[in-house]
Amino acid sequence: MTAKIISIVDIARPLTSLPFILATRFTGKRFWEQMQTHLHDDRVEAFVLLSFAGVEIMDASFADEVFGTLASKRGRKDDMLCPVILIDVNNTCLENLRMALETRPDREPREQERLRNCVLPLLKDGTWTLIGKFEDHVLQTFHTLQHCDTLTARDLAEQLGLNLNAASTRLKTLADLGLAQRIEIRDAQGKQYVYRMLQ
Amino acid sequence: MVFSFVFPHLQSFKDLENFYIAFASILSEPRYTHAEFDLRAIAFFVPEAIMSLVCASNIWYSTKGTPVIWFIEQEESLQYLERMDIFSTCEEFICPSHVITQRWSRGASDQLVEIQAISPETEQNSLDIPHLVNTAQGVLLGRVNAKQLGPACTILSEITQNVPHSKHQGYAFMQVYQGQRVHICVGDTGIGIPATLEHKYPDIGLPSSYIKKSLESGVTSSESGRGLGLYQVEQLVGHGKGILTIRSHTALLQIRDNRVYVIDHLTNIPGTHVFITLWGRHEKTHWSDLLPNA
Numbered sequence: 196m197t198a199k200i201i202s203i204v205d206i207a208r209p210l211t212s213l214p215f216i217l218a219t220r221f222t223g224k225r226f227w228e229q230m231q232t233h234l235h236d237d238r239v240e241a242f243v244l245l246s247f248a249g250v251e252i253m254d255a256s257f258a259d260e261v262f263g264t265l266a267s268k269r270g271r272k273d274d275m276l277c278p279v280i281l282i283d284v285n286n287t288c289l290e291n292l293r294m295a296l297e298t299r300p301d302r303e304p305r306e307q308e309r310l311r312n313c314v315l316p317l318l319k320d321g322t323w324t325l326i327g328k329f330e331d332h333v334l335q336t337f338h339t340l341q342h343c344d345t346l347t348a349r350d351l352a353e354q355l356g357l358n359l360n361a362a363s364t365r366l367k368t369l370a371d372l373g374l375a376q377r378i379e380i381r382d383a384q385g386k387q388y389v390y391r392m393l394q
Numbered sequence: 395m396v397f398s399f400v401f402p403h404l405q406s407f408k409d410l411e412n413f414y415i416a417f418a419s420i421l422s423e424p425r426y427t428h429a430e431f432d433l434r435a436i437a438f439f440v441p442e443a444i445m446s447l448v449c450a451s452n453i454w455y456s457t458k459g460t461p462v463i464w465f466i467e468q469e470e471s472l473q474y475l476e477r478m479d480i481f482s483t484c485e486e487f488i489c490p491s492h493v494i495t496q497r498w499s500r501g502a503s504d505q506l507v508e509i510q511a512i513s514p515e516t517e518q519n520s521l522d523i524p525h526l527v528n529t530a531q532g533v534l535l536g537r538v539n540a541k542q543l544g545p546a547c548t549i550l551s552e553i554t555q556n557v558p559h560s561k562h563q564g565y566a567f568m569q570v571y572q573g574q575r576v577h578i579c580v581g582d583t584g585i586g587i588p589a590t591l592e593h594k595y596p597d598i599g600l601p602s603s604y605i606k607k608s609l610e611s612g613v614t615s616s617e618s619g620r621g622l623g624l625y626q627v628e629q630l631v632g633h634g635k636g637i638l639t640i641r642s643h644t645a646l647l648q649i650r651d652n653r654v655y656v657i658d659h660l661t662n663i664p665g666t667h668v669f670i671t672l673w674g675r676h677e678k679t680h681w682s683d684l685l686p687n688a
Binding site for chain 1: 516517519520521523524525527528531540541543544545547548551552555611612620621622623625626629
């Protein structure tokens with residue numbers, strides 16, 4: 196399936212006369228409202244490549260308002276938006292994005308359940324990186340998935356020495372966080388889920 | 395009646411504090427309706443001095459309704475302040491003593507971002523800042539390396555978007571000195587950090603404690619915000635082995651070499667001033683005189 200590529204600069208263009216400089220929480224709020232409309236896709240295998248091409252500066256407040264909110268909602272299974280992969284991110288944007296995502300769980304309202312994973316995937320020069328704060332098993336499972344075409348819970352359990360339930364939970368968590376695709380397969384053995392990288 | 399504030403020198407925070415003591419006293423005296431800043435002995439204006447004098451002039455104008463006259467004799471100083479756009483951006487509340495007959499070329503000032511007014515209104519503020527950052531980028535390009543340019547722009551953006559919390563007009567400028575040293579100054583004449591935070595964080599203690607609190611991750615005066623900007627600023631200044639100085643209400647806080655220095659019980663001057671030095675230190679002046687040595 197060919198992913199949709201969405202340009203951050205194009206989303207920002209109606210909001211600011213300098214769409215290559217993404218600054219302030221105020222603009223971030225308005226940007227988030229716009230970006231959401233691009234991320235609604237009911238197809239199971241749908242995902243979006245969010246391109247930062249042309250973005251020269253993104254400050255931490257903007258990053259937090261947009262991507263911190265996206266990752267937080269993902270982490271709480273609080274959204275119906277399709278997964279995103281960040282591409283073409285320069286170092287300045289990356290540093291501020293990292294700051295926003297890594298500190299987000301500590302800055303969420305205390306009355307909410309603590310956010311265990313606040314993470315987005317980044318693809319740069321063919322290499323995947325997870326940006327943000329996440330549990331160790333998320334990274335371990337993600338790396339395992341990277342080396343397979345597809346993975347079932349049984350495959351993961353065998354590879355990592357886990358029980359089936361634990362493996363199944365890990366893979367579902369990955370999909371819920373928008374880090375993997377979850378595909379339902381029906382065969383002679385019944386229904387099962389197969390997981391693969393976003394591609 | 396006119397009061398003349400004479401500046402024999404302006405080389406340290408101590409000099410500024412001596413001025414503020416006199417300024418606060420005269421400001422509350424109804425018989426003084428006009429003020430002059432006698433800056434004829436000042437050969438060199440550091441960024442901290444400029445921002446402090448601009449904000450003081452604004453406060454005078456807001457209180458008394460008359461602009462402050464800046465007496466400057468040295469042509470180099472006048473030229474420098476003119477290149478900084480002080481007299482045009484601040485024309486409502488600052489008058490130079492001499493009529494400026496020659497507008498010095500902006501081409502000679504490509505190492506600085508001229509002083510700009512920063513709106514306290516949130517939406518306008520969000521429109522002002524990208525333009526300020528864009529100008530700053532242009533000045534920094536070729537003067538600092540790629541790893542420095544982003545952090546400097548981020549710092550400028552994050553500090554200036556706090557001006558709306560002050561509920562008053564703010565001002566900002568940036569300068570690049572030789573050897574990649576960068577100075578960023580942002581000031582306002584508003585309610586100050588303690589007043590901004592105390593409704594949400596009562597019982598923090600001294601004003602310096604409120605300034606320190608404002609730098610923590612997650613601290614914000616707004617109900618919906620998540621308080622990241624100033625925390626990020628502190629991190630970036632630290633990575634740049636820089637100095638972060640914040641004066642607000644009656645307190646001054648400075649962070650340098652991974653240490654925090656605070657002073658309380660200073661003269662109460664409206665507003666907040668943020669001074670940042672990155673990748674270098676002041677050469678000729680003593681801007682840590684008020685504070686203990688490391």
